[in-house]
Amino acid sequence: MEITDTHNGHNSLTEKLNKLYESENDILIHSGDMTDRGTLQELTEVKNWLKTLKFKHKIVISGNMDGIGLDTNKSSKPVNGKELFKDVATYLEHEEITINGVKIFGSPYTPKFVGGFQLKDAKAAREKWSNIPKDIDVLVVHGPPYGQLDVTSQKRRIGCPELAAVLGLKTDATQTSQTIAPKVVIFGHVHASHGFSKHAATNTTFINAAQYNGIHGSKKSVTPIVYDLDMCSALFGKRSEQKKNKRAKKDKNKGSDEEEEAEEEGEGEEAPKRLFMNTKERALKKNCVCKLYSFFFCVACFFVKV
Secondary structure, eight states: OEEBOOTTOGGGGHHHHHHHOOOTTOEEEEOSOOSSSOOHHHHHHHHHHHHHSOOSEEEEOOOTTTHHHHOTTTOSSOOOHHHHHTTTOEEOSSEEEEETTEEEEEEOOEESOSSSSEEOSHHHHHHHHHTSOTTOSEEEESSOBTTSSOBOTTSOBOOBHHHHHHTTOOOSSSOOOOOOOOSEEEEOSOGGGOEEEEETTTTEEEEEOBOHHHHTSSOTTOOOEEEETTTTEEEESSOOHHHHHHHHHHHHHHHHHHHHHHHHHHHHHHHHHHHHHHHHHHHHHHHHHHHHHHHHHHHHHHHHHO
């Protein structure tokens, strides 16, 4: 379950998220800009809100605005993200975690803008993205790679070319040098480009889960995005019908298998009965043979006496 850019409007998503929750295997991911200024008070309110959600697994990263308070290079009195979200959610700051066998890497860095966790130039970006592990399944970043759901309301692309390069995406700004191939890349930052797409060449799904225009604007179509790792599919604010149908079919097949097993067990119960009948027949035949031998023996004795 993916959300981002809630900017202190998280409470409006509580009902939606709890309705979408299905099992303890679900993972809620917030890819930054939880707040407007990254203050301790704002971040604490987010933490308390996360406590109310059903999800067992929750992952958060900082956005550039949260970074005003979370980035140690930005704030003179930074908030310790790991300590703050401890026991409530996993706070990732350019690091990896594995949940249920799924390798997830989270990083808050974006090209130079405002706030914290800023990459000052292309060299800094290349250095930062070059140390993402190669075998990750899910990449969670705050800002998009260049060319993927990164168009602003002013129709400008502001995605990171260096991130696009390591993901194997061709851009005019940089050469492709793919080093990672996650199944899905989750981000936000660009409020106007909420949505998802699948890149044909790399087979990677890109999700911009920015909720700002849905919470603070009037776009009802802006909803949490559900990504199913098994089905490699993303949907707006609902579960995959294909997954439901697959689960229903699996349950149906399971029922059929149980019926077949019951039938096989029924047939198996007849086997001892057939075995018993055969044994009885053999005993009867043996008895007849013995009686026949006795008869001939008596006849032979009679002729000897005569």
